[in-house]
Amino acid sequence: MLLAGVKEDKGWLFSEWRMTYGVGWDKICKAAVALYDTYTDTEILIDNTAQLIRTKQDILKLDESGTLMIRGLSTVIKVPLMITFVNQTNIVKAVVAMATEEFSQADYQKFNLSMCQLMDSIELAMYR
Numbered sequence: 001m002l003l004a005g006v007k008e009d010k011g012w013l014f015s016e017w018r019m020t021y022g023v024g025w026d027k028i029c030k031a032a033v034a035l036y037d038t039y040t041d042t043e044i045l046i047d048n049t050a051q052l053i054r055t056k057q058d059i060l061k062l063d064e065s066g067t068l069m070i071r072g073l074s075t076v077i078k079v080p081l082m083i084t085f086v087n088q089t090n091i092v093k094a095v096v097a098m099a100t101e102e103f104s105q106a107d108y109q110k111f112n113l114s115m116c117q118l119m120d121s122i123e124l125a126m127y128r
Contacts, residue, residue: 001092001119008106011098015111019090019123025064027126028085032059032070034125035083039072076118079103083122094119 006015036042036056044051046065053059062068064087071082080097094115096103102114 001116001123003108003112003116003119006106006108006111008098013096013098013103013106013111015094015096015115017092017094017119019092022088022090023085023126025068025087028068028087029060029062030128031085031122031126032068033057034128035070035122038076039070039074039081042070042072045069045071077102077114092119092122 001017001019004016004018006013008014032044033056036053036059042053044053044059044062045068046062047067048069051058051062066087067084068087069082069084072080074081077096079099082093082095084093084095086092096115098104103111
């Protein structure tokens with residue numbers, strides 16, 4: 001994925017990423033399934049409404065909608081992370097808590113180095 005930009009707002013880093021291709025609901029759900037175990041206190045929201053998820057496979061049964069967000073404490077980057085997929089586009093939004101030195105400022109190059117591998121892995125998970 002390509003980082004389109006990052007900005008700071010009230011203790012959070014808001015970023016927008018561009019995938020290689022636009023994707024549909026099935027690929028978005030596959031990405032969320034792959035991410036599910038990399039969070040603690042995981043929540044799934046569809047169009048900003050929390051969903052009851054008992055197992056990660058329940059994600060694959062969600063009705064198609066405009067956005068899917070997965071959020072919680074990331075065990076990969078060790079801070080709260082919200083990732084929002086926008087259906088039928090190549091847009092992914094990531095919001096990271098400014099809770100560590102690594103995520104202390106909205107520096108494009110530093111943020112890209114911190115997040116790029118994770119975001120690329122998410123895109124690849126869509127095609128497994």
